[in-house]
Amino acid sequence: MKLVANDLTLERGGQSVLKNVDTEFPPGTITAIVGPNGAGKSSLLLALAGLLEPVSGTVELDGERLSELPPLERAKTLGYLPQHTEIAWDVAVENVVALGRLPHRDRGTAEIETAIAALTLEPLRHRPARQLSGGEQARVLLARVLAGEPRWILADEPLAALDLAHQLSLVSHLQNCAHSGQGVVIVLHDLALAMNHADNAVVLHEGKCAASGPVEDALSSETIRSCWGVDAQWIGDRGSRALIIEH
Numbered sequence: 001m002k003l004v005a006n007d008l009t010l011e012r013g014g015q016s017v018l019k020n021v022d023t024e025f026p027p028g029t030i031t032a033i034v035g036p037n038g039a040g041k042s043s044l045l046l047a048l049a050g051l052l053e054p055v056s057g058t059v060e061l062d063g064e065r066l067s068e069l070p071p072l073e074r075a076k077t078l079g080y081l082p083q084h085t086e087i088a089w090d091v092a093v094e095n096v097v098a099l100g101r102l103p104h105r106d107r108g109t110a111e112i113e114t115a116i117a118a119l120t121l122e123p124l125r126h127r128p129a130r131q132l133s134g135g136e137q138a139r140v141l142l143a144r145v146l147a148g149e150p151r152w153i154l155a156d157e158p159l160a161a162l163d164l165a166h167q168l169s170l171v172s173h174l175q176n177c178a179h180s181g182q183g184v185v186i187v188l189h190d191l192a193l194a195m196n197h198a199d200n201a202v203v204l205h206e207g208k209c210a211a212s213g214p215v216e217d218a219l220s221s222e223t224i225r226s227c228w229g230v231d232a233q234w235i236g237d238r239g240s241r242a243l244i245i246e247h
Helices: 041-048 071-077 093-104 109-118 134-147 164-179 191-197 221-228
Strands: 003-012 015-025 030-034 056-061 078-081 152-156 183-187 200-205 208-214 232-235 242-245
Touching (some): 015 041, 030 041, 041 152, 041 200, 071 078, 071 093, 078 134, 093 109, 109 134, 109 164, 134 152, 134 164, 164 183, 164 191, 191 242, 200 221, 208 221, 221 232
Parallel strands (some): 015 208, 030 200
Antiparallel strands (some): 003 015, 003 056, 200 208
């Protein structure tokens, strides 16, 4: 079930944010959307989730326009986690996670337990979610997405509020999701995280797609120089590469 952006142009607040973007997101892989601030990363993710109507172009899922999918089917297929999240009700963690099952209209006990375990939330499951730290709340909300077992996981900066141990744990779980056939698309600012843990990358710059494809190719030194305006080199082996900025 391939997710595709076809000649996608987007506006937010009357301002153009993406222009004629063509790119594909293969299932069974992790694709990182990266780019400088204001490049249109979050806007692209919103469009992929069906939450931002294109000015022109289309988002297609397995050859079918996303806009033509029934809302319930779309909710089952696409799990979206925004960058800025807020838990509105002071209910127990396990009840927040259970909300991920709403599109399926079932209790989904096994799926809920799997999501709680994946985000190491067992010690917190009975605590009021709004009383948790920001990083803990971020894990709860991501667990809610995972509990729905969507075909596609779309997450905007899911690692930003997490400490190092939880970052690595979450990346490992997302890799397992991809290996099981789910598509994973995540917005990242950290290019090293993208290089070491994503399979593919889409690089946005000034609202356009500057590069896309396997992460080693898309995040070349030439692309980094062109989009971020810095000279940099990758050192180390695949999975543990570091980006060295040249002065």
